[in-house]
Amino acid sequence: MNIWDKFDSAIDTKGLAEDVKDAQENGATYKDVPHGDYEVKIDKLELTASKAGDPMVSVWFKILTGDFKGSRIFMNQVITQGFQIHIVNEFLRSLDTDIDIEFVTYKQYGNLLMDVIEAIDGNLEYGLSYKEGKKGFSTYEITDVFEVE
Numbered sequence: 001m002n003i004w005d006k007f008d009s010a011i012d013t014k015g016l017a018e019d020v021k022d023a024q025e026n027g028a029t030y031k032d033v034p035h036g037d038y039e040v041k042i043d044k045l046e047l048t049a050s051k052a053g054d055p056m057v058s059v060w061f062k063i064l065t066g067d068f069k070g071s072r073i074f075m076n077q078v079i080t081q082g083f084q085i086h087i088v089n090e091f092l093r094s095l096d097t098d099i100d101i102e103f104v105t106y107k108q109y110g111n112l113l114m115d116v117i118e119a120i121d122g123n124l125e126y127g128l129s130y131k132e133g134k135k136g137f138s139t140y141e142i143t144d145v146f147e148v149e
Contacts, residue, residue: 031068031071033063033068033071033072033073033130035130035131035132035138036130037127037128037129037130037143038061038063038064038065038066038068038073038127038128038130039063039064039065039066039125039126039127039128039146040061040062040063040064040073040125040126040127040128041061041062041064041124041125041126042059042060042061042062042095042117042120042121042126043060043061043062043072044058044059044060044117045057045058045059045060045113045116045117046058046110046113046114046117047079047106047109047110047113050076050078054078054079054080055078055079055080055106056076056077056078056079057075057076057077057079057088057113058074058075058076059074059075059076059091059140060072060073060074060075061073061074061075061126061128061130061140064125073128073130073140075091075138075140079103079109085103085109089101089102089103091140091142092112092113092116094141094142095116095120095124095126095142095145096124096142096145097116097119097120097124098119099112099115099116099119101116122148123147123148124145124146124147124148125145125146125148126142126143126144126145126146127142127143127144127145127146128140128141128142128143129141129142129143
């Protein structure tokens with residue numbers, strides 16, 4: 001099987017073609033999401049590798065309301081130092097899942113992130129304060145937790 005056949009079998013090409021048509025008809029263009037307050041759901045929460053190959057937590061927020069509805073905000077935090085893991089731990093605790101948040105090993109932490117996304121998927125949405133912090137880095141603070149009805 002060549003690579004193109006592999007892509008065709010792995011990806012919903014019919015749905016993708018419909019997305020392209022929709023983008024063309026609705027004039028979809030990418031706009032940077034400005035810092036501000038948003039109502040979001042978390043689409044993705046995973047332990048991955050940075051471009052440099054370091055362990056990194058990646059969070060994808062999907063905006064649910066307003067002018068940027070459907071847009072995404074991305075939070076990426078490398079976790080090679082204690083204070084970096086602390087930042088992610090505090091963020092995870094703010095998601096209100098009742099899961100005990102603790103780093104032991106990277107494998108354990110990856111499984112923990114899967115448990116958290118499983119607990120919130122379809123159950124919780126959030127108020128997100130997305131701001132510019134020190135040295136121009138973005139900050140992400142959960143300000144509200146909403147149960148999905």
